[in-house]
Amino acid sequence: MAVMDVLRQIEEKWRKAWEEARIFEADPDPNRKKCMVTFPFSYMNGPLHVGHGFTATRVDAYVRFKRMQGYNVLFPWAWHWTGETIAGASERIKDGDEEFIHALRDIDGVSEENLKKFVDPTYMASYYTKVSRKAVKRMGFSIDWRREFHTTSLCPTFSKFIEWQCERLHEKGYIVQGTYPVVWCPRCESPTGDHDRQVGEGVAPEEYVLMKFKMGDAYLPAATFRPETIYGVTNMWIHPDADYVKAQVNGEQWVISEIAANKLEEQKRKIAIISKFKGREIIGKHFVSPLNNRKMLVLPGWFVSPSNATGVVYSVPAHAPFDWVALRDLQGKPELLKEFGIDADSVKKIQPISMIRVDGFGEHPAVEMVERMGVKDQYDLKAEEATKLLYKKEFHSGVLKDICGEHSGKMVSEMKESLIQDFKEKGFADSMHDLPQPVVCRCLTPCVVKILEDQWFLKYSDEAWKEKAKEALSKASVYPKSAIQWFLNIIDWLREWPCARKTGLGTPLPWSPGWIVETLTDSTVYMAFYTINKHIKQYDIKAAQLSHEVFDYLFYGRGDVKKVAEKSRVNRQVLESMRSEFLYWYPLDLRVSAKELVPNHLTFFLFHHAALFPKHLPKAIGVNGVLSIEGKKMSKSKGNFVTLRSALDQYGADATRCALLLGGEGMGDPDWRSENVRDVRVKLKGFYNLANGVIETAREKKVGHLEEWLISVLQHRIKNVTENMEVLKTRTATENALFEVWNDFRWYARRKGKTDSKVLKHALETWVRLLAPFAPYVCEEIWNKIESDDFVSLAEWPRYDEQKVNLRAEEAESLIKNVLEDTSNILRATxxxxxxxxxxxxxxxxxxxxxxxxxxxxxxxxxxxxxxxxxxxxxxxxxxxxxxxxxxxxxxxxxxxxxxxxxxxxxxxxxxxxxxxxxxxxxxxxxxxxxxxxxxxxxxxxxxxxxxxxxxxxxxxxxxxxx
RNA sequence: GCGGGGGUGUCCGAGUUAGGUCAAAGGAGACAGGCUUAGGACCUGUUGGCGUAGGCCUGCGUGGGUUCAAGUCCCACCCCCCGCACCA
Incomplete structure (x- = not known):
């Protein structure tokens, strides 16, 4: 029979046997140590892929290992439906997005009939959940399915749990309201995240400082990132052909581009347009510096973009390459000035004003920079580069010169923030947000910056909360250890996190209608829900019965059970049993995810446990790398996307599992190579054959030196695999359990010349158990042939037995190896x-x-x-x-x-x-x-x-x- | 820029926390032999270079250094990957 057929039959057989025997369903047992392990529920906008498979297989291997060690192990599973992505995907199908539909059809394998139904996001989510559940089962993950659920209000009991969680956080002051700038799509009327953009990935709102220069009865609010350069201003730049307006802005009159006026309206400004005109109309006018009333000219600058901030730019030719080149253009071509009626001499007289001292440059760094780089004019692309270079240089090592008044002598990098503060207080400066580069929404609408008011935030900036999170971290084991520093940095770096949105699937924020709890927020402490969802399903408890009082009782033991039972109409014994089930399983013993979740989910998970379950802090966190496919990042659009299902179809569960496990551990990124998986599959078949041979031929009872040796080295393998599994080094463990033990057997056979020893069969019993967490199906089959009665999944994990270690036998064997090697070496040389x-x-x-x-x-x-x-x-x-x-x-x-x-x-x-x-x-x-x-x-x-x-x-x- | 992880033999990938058992695990590929005969199957061995006696030489991103001894420790540098927020 072909490799696949045999292995497939074995898989089918044992998957069913496990299911029928319900061996992975775990209930509290006070006589056994418990172990609860989870994998972050995955988002159901597509089928599970081998990347999910990688992390989940590590979890399952650990779970199986612990179960064999005698722990009462709980491995539950659930599905994430929350957020905008599923809804957005439905939208794209509705809109007939061909590329997208193509991916679903060809990669996910969705039938035409189902595709049509995908216009309903709920259908899509439940479809993928169904498909994925099947794949998870085929993988042999040892899950207690009685606790399964999905998120959002479509699962009302879970929704109730989220409401409770949010209320408690709100109460503690960890959910607060605030105002923030976001990239905003006017058409979708929602924030436009990176993934929702057609153009402008990675672009974030920037805050420009607006330096206000008086011009007649109005201000010219010039936008800049370098307000300190105001000491070197020589003139103003306005694009002569762009549309400008004079407008009433929060009680002042500003001259800004028309585009800017529109933008400011989204930024909580009251705008009233007074007049509209082309830029040229104010060119040639004079304005004054707020610092000293120095009078300067407004000049034409064709490099000025009206769609960038206010469209008003002040000129510091000594330190800004663009300004110097533009000024040089005008000075060198007085004819450009004619149409504006500006006296050429007065422009010629304009000299750069040096105000920053910086190493490696003389009086006028911008002038030198422009010469060094050979920037031709203001249309030269090199001007942009020169600006960036000089900006960096002056920011990091620049010192303000004497003409900078009270700020003289200070480092630019150190005084910038306080200077902005100072100018704002004096009324010289204001600010606005804008995008440094264009951003276009997927719906093809250009985005703007909007200041969102009264948003709900998780207050991760709270110092006391940060401390608690750090404490939670310090109490947990982190695998690998190198991730700890990363977590610490993230905890420090985290600030307010918007925890509710207006659109998408999810749970409505209980106290604020119209807001829906955001996806990362509803996935922080949901593992607690697993502990009680068994009862909720078993006793058909309705959402309406799950009041805050119920959860308070279940999780905090608060209140009087009798009253809680009466009020909620949940049976008292059931409530008590739920409470004790929670207490039994919680805290979580291990949570594992890929490293991309460190900066968000895993850290949030710590924060929220510290806030809501301070007495049940997670015991361990595992982090692993991100799987790539044939050396490249997995992506549907690139076509290198491997679903779990297709891997299972091609290679079967054991090979898929082992190939994933052998791919990597720690934070390194493993790689999925079909060639490798195929080889692993062949290996497993080889193992199966070898094991069968050993079982069939075992009869020799005599125990000699080689048998002693084999049993002895096996002890080291047991120790090694066990120790590595304890710290989630799944790759090393798999490698030892599969290949190293194999090599021991091989050496034995080579030395002995035959494999009919009963000791060999005995060693095989150990080997099969060592390998069972990684390749459970084939091990179950072999175990069955050896032992027949019990499941290897429930067999006792091999114990390292020092009595069986025979150092003399090992040294004797290593002597033989050395003599063999030396002899070969001599033969080769001679x-x-x-x-x-x-x-x-x-x-x-x-x-x-x-x-x-x-x-x-x-x-x-x-x-x-x-x-x-x-x-x-x-x-x-x-x-x-x-x-x-x-x-x-x-x-x-x-x-x-x-x-x-x-x-x-x-x-x-x-x-x-x-x-x-x-x-x-x-x-x-x-x-x-x-x-x-x-x-x-x-x-x-x-x-x-x-x-x-x-x-x-x-x-x-x-x-x-x-x- | 900031932060995190890395650079090892043809390839993948251990080893670096505690320097010596390291020419460097394991796997893949390649080569040879067996088996058997067309199957991408299985088994065994070899796989840095040199060598008529078990040895020598070169080697773990680059350049220095510490040490009797460095893939492993110290310093400087180069390169690659990932994350950086209203998004799952």
């Missing part, structure tokens, strides 16, 4: 075809000297002198002092440099019977080298030793002679 190979084991006195040296070097480095002194206290050695001293010279360095654990091991086992060990391996060596093997003691008078090799023998290093 290109001989051996007829006869002689091995000479080291003489007893050498062993004695060797062990003396090792023991002596345990505590401190030894010298040749010291060693000799000690050796000479033995009369037998003293008789052969010359030989001994020659030998001692050889071993003193070896003893000193030997790693401690190896030295300890050798000291502990005293010595191996080298001669005997080699004798026993004679037939093995004969088979390997196809030559006659002779084993002698180095001082054996009968030895065949024409080249006098025997005396070279050292402990663990027999001398070799080949002919």
């Amino acid at each position: 290109k001989m075809v051996p007829k006869k190979i002689c091995y000479y084991s080291a003489a007893p006195w050498k062993w004695k000297a060797y062990l003396t040296a090792l023991k002596k070097s345990t505590s401190a480095k030894i010298t040749l002198n010291d060693l000799m002194k000690e050796l000479m206290t033995h009369s037998d050695l003293k008789e052969m002092a010359k030989k001994v001293s020659k030998f001692a010279r050889q071993i003193v360095d070896e003893a000193n440099q030997m790693p401690d654990d190896k030295r300890n091991r050798l000291v502990k086992i005293e010595s191996v019977d080298e001669h005997q060990t080699l004798r026993e391996a004679e037939s093995f060596f004969e088979g390997e080298f196809n030559a006659k093997i002779y084993v002698y003691g180095e001082e054996d008078p009968q030895r065949h030793d024409p080249k006098k090799k025997a005396e070279l023998a050292r402990p663990y290093r027999p001398a070799i002679y080949i002919e």
Whole structure:
């Protein structure tokens, strides 16, 4: 039968068997230690892919491992429907977005019939939930499905839980109202996030400082990021052909571009247009500096963009390359000024005013920069680059010169904020938000910045809350440890987080109609809901019954059960059982996610647990890398998107699981390569065959050296896999459980020449259990053939048994490996075809000297002198002092440099019977080298030793002679 | 820019916390042999270079340094990936 068929049948068989036996359903059991592990519910706007599979398989492997260790393990599952994306996807289908529909049809495998129904977001979500649930089951994840749910008001009982959660946060002052600038689509009437943009990904609103220069009865609010340069102003730039307005802005008259006036209306300004005109109409007029009433000219600047901030720009030619080039353009071409009726001389007279000192530049950095880079004129693209470079330089290392009044002598980078503050207080400055680059919504509408009022925020800026989150973090184990610093940085960096939106699926904010709880907010403490959802479903408890009092009782033990039961009409015993179930399972023992959730979900998870469940803080957090596909980032549009289902169809569950697990651990990004997965599949089939062979042929009861060796090394594998699993090093664990053990078996077979030992079958029992968390299906099948009665999924995890460790057997085996290697090496170097190979084991006195040296070097480095002194206290050695001293010279360095654990091991086992060990391996060596093997003691008078090799023998290093 | 993670042999990928067992696990690929004969199957071995005796040389991003000894420690530099907010 083909590989796939056998494995597929096995999978089907055991998936059903597990389901029927309900072995993954977990109920509280006070006699057993519990372990609750979760995987973040995934968003159902598409099918699960192998990226989900990677993290989830790590979770399941851990869960299975813990279950086998005897823990009462709960692994629940749920689905995330909250947010705008599903609704947005439906919208795109309604609009007939071909590219999008194509992706759903070809990658997700959605039928035409279903596609039509996708215009209903609820249908879409439930469709993907159904498909994904099937894939999750096929993967062999050991889930208690009785606790399953999905989010949003479409699951009213869960919605009630979210309401409760929000109320409690609100009460504690962690949800507050505030006002914030956002990128806004006027057509969609909602904020436009990065993913919803056609143009302008990554563009965020920036706050421009507006320096207000008086011009007649109005102000020219010039927009800048560098308000400190006001000390170097020489003139104003206005685009002559752009549309400007004079407008009443919050009680003042401003001259700004018409576009700017519209923008300001979205930013909480009261705007009344007084007049409209082209820019040229104010060119040639004078304005004054707010600092000292210095009079300056408004000049034509064609580089000015009316759609950037106010469309009014002040000129600092000493420090701004654009300003200098534009001024130079006018000075060099007086004819440009004619049409504006400006006197060319007065423009010629304008000199750059130097006001920042910066290393590497003289008086006028902008002038130098323009010359260095050869910027031709204000239309030259290099002007932009020059501006950026100089800005950076002056910001980081610039110092304000004496003409800057009270700010003189200060570093630009250090005084900027306080200067803005100061100017605003004095009424010289104002500000506005704008986008540094154009942003266009997916609906093709250009976006603006809108100041949103009365939004609801999670107050992550709260210092006390941050402290609690950090404490929660410090109490949790984090795997890998290197993620801790990242979490700490994120906790510090987090500020207000908008926690409600106007559109999309979700739970309405209970106290503020029209707002819907945002997706990251409703996914912070929902794991607590798993503990009680079993009862909610079992007893058909309705949402209306789940009042805040009920949750308060369940989670906090607040109130009188009798009254709570009466009021909610939930049976009292049920309530009590829910309460104790929560107390049993919570806190969470482990939550694992990909690292992309560190800056948001996982940190929020900590914050919210610290706020709502301070007595039930998560015990551990696992973070892993993000899976790529054939070396590239997974993406539907690029076509390299692998759904879990397609992986299962092609490779089966065990291979998919193992390939994912072997892909990586820690924060490194694993890679999915179909070639690899195929190889893993073949490997697993090989394992299956090997195991069957061992089971069928086992009959030899005799336990010899090699059997002892195998059982001994197996102990190290057990220890290794166990220790790595404890810290979620799933890759290392899988690698050891699959390949390293395999190699042990292989070496055994090679040495022994046959595989009919019962010990081998016994070792297989251990091996199968070690591998079961990773490849549960095939292991279940083999286990069944060995044991027949129980599930390997419930079998006892192998225990490291120090009694079974046989260091002497291990050293003896490593001696054989070394001799094998040395012999091969000699054969390679000499290109001989051996007829006869002689091995000479080291003489007893050498062993004695060797062990003396090792023991002596345990505590401190030894010298040749010291060693000799000690050796000479033995009369037998003293008789052969010359030989001994020659030998001692050889071993003193070896003893000193030997790693401690190896030295300890050798000291502990005293010595191996080298001669005997080699004798026993004679037939093995004969088979390997196809030559006659002779084993002698180095001082054996009968030895065949024409080249006098025997005396070279050292402990663990027999001398070799080949002919 | 800020923050996090990385750069290892043909490729993937351990090892770096505690320097020596490291020419460097394991897997893949390649090569050779077996099996058997067309199957991308299975088993075994080899896989940095050199070498007529178990050795030597070169090597873990680059350049320095510490040490008897460095992939592992210190300093400087270069390069790659990821996150940076109203979005799941």
